[in-house]
Each structure stands twice: as structure tokens, then as C-alpha cells.
Amino acid sequence: MKKIKSTLLLFLGMSLVCVTSFSNEKNTLKSFIEEALQNSPYLKLQEKNVNAKDADVQIARANFFPHVQGEFTRDRQSDENYFTDFQKKRFEESSDTSVQSINTKLDQDIVAWAVDVKQDIFKGFGNVNNYREKKRIYDISVVEQKIEKNNLIYDITSTYIDLLNLSSQLSFLQKALKSALEQEKHAKRKYELQTISEAELLKAQEKSLEISWKLHEAKQTNEISKNKLNQLLGKPLDQEIEPEPLKLKTAQPKSLSDYLKEAEQNLDLQRAQLKLKKNRHKKQLTYAQHLLMPNLGFNFNYEQRGKKMTDLKDGWKFGASLKVPLFDGLENFGEKNKAQAGIEAALVEENLLHQKTHVEIKQHYYAWQSLEQKLQFLNKKRQRQQKRYDDVIKSYKEKAATLAQLHAIEVLVQEVETELLTTKRMQFLNILALQKLTGEIYVQNLF
Structure with a gap:
């Protein structure tokens, strides 16, 4: 009988471990990204668009064969x-x-x-240029699919990090509110005993109201972020979702000069360059429809x-x-002018994207450097708060400090730890943004 009971307990324990590990694996950032890449409605729309443009290429190719x-x-x-x-x-x-x-x-x-x-x-090489134009449009749709994939990975990651930051913030604010209410209660007693002024009492009440407001705001933001993540994953908006802690990969960014060299691989820039080629083929196509062209x-x-x-x-x-x-009523001249305007617009867009990409690369690179210095500051601040916490613990044991004072210093320590985690996650997000700005994001490189 004892053997049967022990076997059942072992089986139940293993089942719980398996369920827990499966649940944990299911709610990781990696699993969310992989799920989205398979089920996201945004990527499915882009896939259909690519198929449609490929069909246009087949239609253009048909003009080279006898009917x-x-x-x-x-x-x-x-x-x-x-x-x-x-x-x-x-x-x-x-x-x-x-x-x-x-x-x-x-x-x-x-x-x-x-x-x-x-x-x-x-036909004045009209079929050739028509085919080339449709091929460039197809190439644009392929790049747009990659852009959508990049945006999806980045949006899921940023929303996932937002949820983790909000979870840490909610935990801190709940503890801070409890401590603030405790401080307010003590302030009321001291005010009744006339040991503090009314201004100090109002300050304590103001603090608890401020934390209560921030807690309410964080809960609402948390709900919206969960809805957004479900939308990106193609799930019902109200489906409950609890992300697991993010195991950050210790990665150092490359040098700024390397990122600026890789700016040519920016997908938005590649799309603009393909648009320029497409418009050039479109202009060449107008020569095939020119007056007196046999x-x-x-x-x-x-x-x-x-x-x-x-x-x-x-x-x-x-x-x-x-x-x-x-004579065609000058329609061909209008088409030629339209194509030329498209070429000039594409050149302007390409130049603007060059500048924009360089600016954004510097922005995220400098942001990472700034956060690196902030981490040094926060680590030093945490050491100081930890020292204060140790001193208050010692005083509390010697009955020289109250429980409210102990709770207050605990809140300060947790606040610094929360800010440290948030800063590390923002560094990770900046590195991801640099990958996005210099080409495709490869999921396997993130974990």
C-alpha cells in the first residue's frame, strides 16, 4: 500500500513539473515570437500580397509567348x-x-x-520593361514582407518587455502604497499629538494618493499591453497571458561605425531603391507607347x-x-511625366531614408551608452540603499526603528532594483532596434 501511495505521489509530482515546465516554455518571449511568425494575421496578409505580385509577374511573362x-x-x-x-x-x-x-x-x-x-x-521593348516593372513590384512586396516580420518581432519584444516592467512596477507600487498608508497613519497620530505640522500630514496624504493613482494607471496600462500582445499573436484580446521572466542575453553592441556601414542593409532603404528601379522601368515602358513607335x-x-x-x-x-x-491626345506625354515625377520622388525618399537611418542608429546607440552609465549609477545607488536597509534592520532589532521605517526603506531598495531591471531590458530593446535598422532580425540571435 505504501509503495502504491509513493508511486502515485511521484507520478503526480512529475506531472506537475511537466505541466509547469510546459507552461513556462509556452509563455517565453521566444515561444511568443515563434507562434506569431506562424499565426500572425499581419504576416498572412503580406504573404497573400507577395503571391498576388508573383502572379502579376507570370502575367507579364506570358506576353513573350504566342497566344x-x-x-x-x-x-x-x-x-x-x-x-x-x-x-x-x-x-x-x-x-x-x-x-x-x-x-x-x-x-x-x-x-x-x-x-x-x-x-x-x-512593341518598342514594351513587354520587356513591363516584365521588369512587375518584377520590381514583386521584389518590393518581398521586402515589405521582411519589414512586417521585423516590425512584428520588435513589437512583440517591446510589448513583452513592457509587461515585465509593468509587473515589476505593480509589485513595487503595491508595496509602496502599503508603506505610504502606514506612513500616513503614523502622521495622523503625530499630528493629533501636535508633534508635526499640518503641512507634513498633507505631504504624507499626498504621497499615498500619488502612489494610488500610479498603481491604478499601471493596472490599466498592463491590461492594454496584454490586449496588444494577444492581437500581435492572433489570439482573442481578453485571453489571459502571463509572460515569464526574460533571460537577457549578455550582448555588447558593435561599434557605431560598423552600424553606419550596415545602414545600406536597412529594409526601408532597400524598398525605396526598388521603387526607384520600378519607376525607371515604368518610364522606359512609355517609350514603347510613344507616337510613331511601330x-x-x-x-x-x-x-x-x-x-x-x-x-x-x-x-x-x-x-x-x-x-x-x-495621335493619342497627348496621353503618352502625360504618362511619361508621371513616371519622371515618380523617379524624382523615389530619389528624394531614398535620400531622406539614408539620413533617417543614420540618425536613428545614432539615437539607439547613444541611448544604449547612456543606459550603460545609468546602470553604474543605479548599482551604486542600490549599494547605498542596501547599506541603509542593513542599518535600519539593525536599529529595528535594537528597537531603535519602527516597522514603518523598515517598510519604507524596503520600498526604496525595491524601487532601485525595479529600475535596474527596467534599464537592462531597455538596453536589450535598443540592441534589437539596431538590428532592425541594419537588416533582418534573426530570432536565433536573440536567445
């Missing part, structure tokens, strides 16, 4: 109509008896099949026709066509 069309007809018609009656009257008015005897009636049954082939030979093509038709399938007679037609636009 073959088959046709089969089986008709029955009246043997007389307006034209046969008209011909009959003309023949009857003739004095020639052989002409008068011509049968003007139509065959009522018709069977026919035909094959028609058309191929453009020269469009040369050929066509071939083969058919068999008769009353029924057993008496079909064949026929064929082969020819070339040359079309030259003479």
Missing part, C-alpha cells in the same frame, strides 16, 4: 435572311437565265473548328468548315500586322 486559341462551333441557322433576299432580287432582275438560277439560300447546318495563333514580335506582330489561322464532320473543308490565313500610333 493560341482553339474554337469549335456547331450551328444551325435559317436558310434565308436579309442579305440572301437582297441577292435573290438582284439575280432575278438580271436578264441572264444562268444568273437567275443561282441558289442564294444558306446552308442551315454548319460545323467548324479553328486554331488561331497570335504573337507580338516588336508595333509588329503576326497571326496565323487554320480552320475546317462544312455541313457535317465528314465533309469538312480546310482553310488557312497567315499574316503580319504593323500598327503605328499617330
Whole structure:
């Protein structure tokens, strides 16, 4: 019996451990990012957009191949109509008896099949530039998919860190509120004994109200951040979610000069450069539609026709066509000006993105350096607060300090520890932002 009980207890213990570890693994930043990359509606929209642009490339490629069309007809018609009656009257008015005897009636049954082939030979390289333009648009959609992926990883990480910071802040504020209410209670007693002024009492009441307001605000912000994370993951907004503590990877940023060199890999900049190429192809396409630009093509038709399938007679037609636009109401000039404006706008956008990327790289790099110095300050501050805490503990044991004073110094120590954690997480976020600004974010490099 004892063996059975011990076996059951062991089984239950292992089950709890497995469930806990599974739950923990499920709520990590890595698992959230992997889940989002599979289920995010934002990435699915981009994937559909890429597929649509790829289809446009296939459509443009089709212009390089002959278009073959088959046709089969089986008709029955009246043997007389307006034209046969008209011909009959003309023949009857003739004095020639052989002409008068011509049968003007139509065959009522018709069977026919035909094959028609058309191929453009020269259109001022319009098909080539149209294909290149559609290919650049497809390339833009691929880059936009990478941009959406980058934004998704960054947004999930920043929201995850916000939730962790809010969790630490809520824990601190709850403890701080308890201590502030305790201090307010003591202040009331001292005021009643007239050992402190009314201003000191009001200051204690003001402190507890301030912390209560901040606690209320933090709870609401926490709820909104959870809704945002659920949205990014493609889950119901109100689904409960509790992120696990973030195991920060100790990573040092590269030098500023290295980041500035890698600025050319910025995805927004790559998209702008592709837009410039696309607009150049669009302008070249207008030359194919220019006035007096010949469009040369050929066509071939083969058919068999008769009353029924057993008496079909064949026929064929082969020819070339040359079309030259003479006047289009100046539409082509308008298209050319529009394409030129697109080129100039893309050049301006590319230059602006160059500058913007460099500024943002410096911004996040300097922010990381500033936070590094802040960490040194906070570590020193924590040492001082810890020393004060040790002194108050000693005084409390000797009954030279009250419990309220002990709680107050505990709050100060926790405040510094909370700020330390927040600062380290913000450093991590700045390094992630630098990765985003210099190309794709690779999840495997984060953990």
C-alpha cells in the first residue's frame, strides 16, 4: 500500500513539473515570437500580397509567348435572311437565265473548328520593361514582407518587455502604497499629538494618493499591453497571458561605425531603391507607347468548315500586322511625366531614408551608452540603499526603528532594483532596434 501511495505521489509530482515546465516554455518571449511568425494575421496578409505580385509577374511573362486559341462551333441557322433576299432580287432582275438560277439560300447546318495563333514580335521593348516593372513590384512586396516580420518581432519584444516592467512596477507600487498608508497613519497620530505640522500630514496624504493613482494607471496600462500582445499573436484580446521572466542575453553592441556601414542593409532603404528601379522601368515602358513607335506582330489561322464532320473543308490565313500610333491626345506625354515625377520622388525618399537611418542608429546607440552609465549609477545607488536597509534592520532589532521605517526603506531598495531591471531590458530593446535598422532580425540571435 505504501509503495502504491509513493508511486502515485511521484507520478503526480512529475506531472506537475511537466505541466509547469510546459507552461513556462509556452509563455517565453521566444515561444511568443515563434507562434506569431506562424499565426500572425499581419504576416498572412503580406504573404497573400507577395503571391498576388508573383502572379502579376507570370502575367507579364506570358506576353513573350504566342497566344493560341482553339474554337469549335456547331450551328444551325435559317436558310434565308436579309442579305440572301437582297441577292435573290438582284439575280432575278438580271436578264441572264444562268444568273437567275443561282441558289442564294444558306446552308442551315454548319460545323467548324479553328486554331488561331497570335504573337507580338516588336512593341518598342514594351513587354520587356513591363516584365521588369512587375518584377520590381514583386521584389518590393518581398521586402515589405521582411519589414512586417521585423516590425512584428520588435513589437512583440517591446510589448513583452513592457509587461515585465509593468509587473515589476505593480509589485513595487503595491508595496509602496502599503508603506505610504502606514506612513500616513503614523502622521495622523503625530499630528493629533501636535508633534508635526499640518503641512507634513498633507505631504504624507499626498504621497499615498500619488502612489494610488500610479498603481491604478499601471493596472490599466498592463491590461492594454496584454490586449496588444494577444492581437500581435492572433489570439482573442481578453485571453489571459502571463509572460515569464526574460533571460537577457549578455550582448555588447558593435561599434557605431560598423552600424553606419550596415545602414545600406536597412529594409526601408532597400524598398525605396526598388521603387526607384520600378519607376525607371515604368518610364522606359512609355517609350514603347510613344507616337510613331511601330508595333509588329503576326497571326496565323487554320480552320475546317462544312455541313457535317465528314465533309469538312480546310482553310488557312497567315499574316503580319504593323500598327503605328499617330495621335493619342497627348496621353503618352502625360504618362511619361508621371513616371519622371515618380523617379524624382523615389530619389528624394531614398535620400531622406539614408539620413533617417543614420540618425536613428545614432539615437539607439547613444541611448544604449547612456543606459550603460545609468546602470553604474543605479548599482551604486542600490549599494547605498542596501547599506541603509542593513542599518535600519539593525536599529529595528535594537528597537531603535519602527516597522514603518523598515517598510519604507524596503520600498526604496525595491524601487532601485525595479529600475535596474527596467534599464537592462531597455538596453536589450535598443540592441534589437539596431538590428532592425541594419537588416533582418534573426530570432536565433536573440536567445
